[in-house]
Amino acid sequence: MKEIKSIGVIGAGTMGNGIAQTFATAGYAVILQDLSEDALARAGTTMTGSLARQVKKGTLTQDAADAALARIASTTDVAAMADRDLVIEAIVERLDVKTSILQKLDTICRDDAIFASNTSSISLTQLAAASTHPDRVIGMHFFNPVPVMQLVEIIRALQTTDDVADAIFAVTAAIGKTPRVSKDSYGFIVNRLLAPLINEAINCVYEGLATPEDIDSMMKLGANHPMGPLALGDLIGLDVVLNIMETLYDGFDDPKYRASPLLKQMVSAGYLGRKTGKGFATYPA
Ligand code: CAA
Numbered sequence: 001m002k003e004i005k006s007i008g009v010i011g012a013g014t015m016g017n018g019i020a021q022t023f024a025t026a027g028y029a030v031i032l033q034d035l036s037e038d039a040l041a042r043a044g045t046t047m048t049g050s051l052a053r054q055v056k057k058g059t060l061t062q063d064a065a066d067a068a069l070a071r072i073a074s075t076t077d078v079a080a081m082a083d084r085d086l087v088i089e090a091i092v093e094r095l096d097v098k099t100s101i102l103q104k105l106d107t108i109c110r111d112d113a114i115f116a117s118n119t120s121s122i123s124l125t126q127l128a129a130a131s132t133h134p135d136r137v138i139g140m141h142f143f144n145p146v147p148v149m150q151l152v153e154i155i156r157a158l159q160t161t162d163d164v165a166d167a168i169f170a171v172t173a174a175i176g177k178t179p180r181v182s183k184d185s186y187g188f189i190v191n192r193l194l195a196p197l198i199n200e201a202i203n204c205v206y207e208g209l210a211t212p213e214d215i216d217s218m219m220k221l222g223a224n225h226p227m228g229p230l231a232l233g234d235l236i237g238l239d240v241v242l243n244i245m246e247t248l249y250d251g252f253d254d255p256k257y258r259a260s261p262l263l264k265q266m267v268s269a270g271y272l273g274r275k276t277g278k279g280f281a282t283y284p285a
């Protein structure tokens with residue numbers, strides 16, 4: 001089995017910076033790449049804040065937090081992925097964009113590099129088919145906020161080899177996360193359940209059944225959810241929720257996954273949740 005020592009993360013947004021931070025805290029050297037300098041700067045601020053939170057809580061020393069940050073190099077140049085053992089992509093949830101980055105990585109990376117996608121819903125088999133090395137493509141689905149959430153959902157493409165899957169199980173355990181397997185299917189397990197819940201909560205707002213605050217409060221008080229579905233949609237990003245619903249709808253060809261008209265409107269308006277400062281709630285900068 002290949003031992004993974006160096007990590008590349010493509011996309012420094014909500015998920016990419018959390019993934020980079022988690023690997024760096026576990027002692028891995030990480031290169032974090034994004035097209036946007038601004039996104040890399042924001043990622044630096046988020047990771048610094050998240051590590052400071054852990055230091056304040058007493059789960060990490062200041063030295064360990066400083067060392068973690070020092071293990072992360074940021075760049076806009078994807079060619080920096082050339083020497084990485086494992087490259088994890090966390091860019092926009094669209095098949096065409098994800099396949100084009102996989103194809104680019106094929107031309108840049110070493111012959112034994114593993115390509116993991118943090119996709120929320122897209123078929124890994126479909127993604128792998130776009131690569132010239134489909135046997136080395138796998139789904140490694142982290143949850144938001146990455147430093148806090150225990151699960152990594154692992155999804156093998158039909159083409160993924162046992163060796164690659166074993167290496168991904170080993171590295172997941174090494175960063176202190178808990179791997180669970182789903183077969184390749186749109187939305188896998190967690191988002192097949194979670195995205196329709198959030199979508200239906202948005203339909204409840206659309207139909208005027210209750211205020212967003214009351215809907216969230218009902219799910220916290222009545223179902224013991226740690227946060228309400230609308231606050232969760234804002235945390236995930238409403239654009240990501242819409243992309244997941246569209247993948248479920250198109251993939252299963254089933255109208256039960258139809259995206260809420262209000263979800264579509266929120267995304268058109270640029271009200272994407274926490275990352276834009278406004279979704280079903282407003283968030284100070
Ligand atoms: N970095 C580091 N630590 C963080 C953190 C961050 N970004 N955010 C929260 N924490 C820590 C806090 O320090 C705190 O630690 P202790 O309990 O040990 O003190 C703990 O997490 C809880 O934080 P808070 O007390 O500030 O807030 P909370 O109790 O309201 O919890 C939450 C926040 C962890 C986000 C919680 O509300 C929660 O679990 N919500 C549900 C999250 C969820 O469902 N995520 C999955 C989304 S779906 C997905 O990710 C897949 C997809 O493809 C879309």
Ligand code: NAD
Pocket residue numbers: 010011012013014015016033034035036039089090091092093094097101118119120121141142143144235236237240275
């Ligand atoms: P995001 O919009 O917060 O960040 C995406 C980042 O990727 C941006 O900074 C953007 O500049 C960058 N980017 C776009 N195209 C790029 C390219 N070609 N090369 C390099 N960088 C590029 O998105 P996110 O919420 O972090 O989601 C990323 C992926 O993770 C998606 O597939 C999403 O479905 C999945 N995911 C999201 C969540 C969540 O809660 N947000 C949870 C699990 C999985």
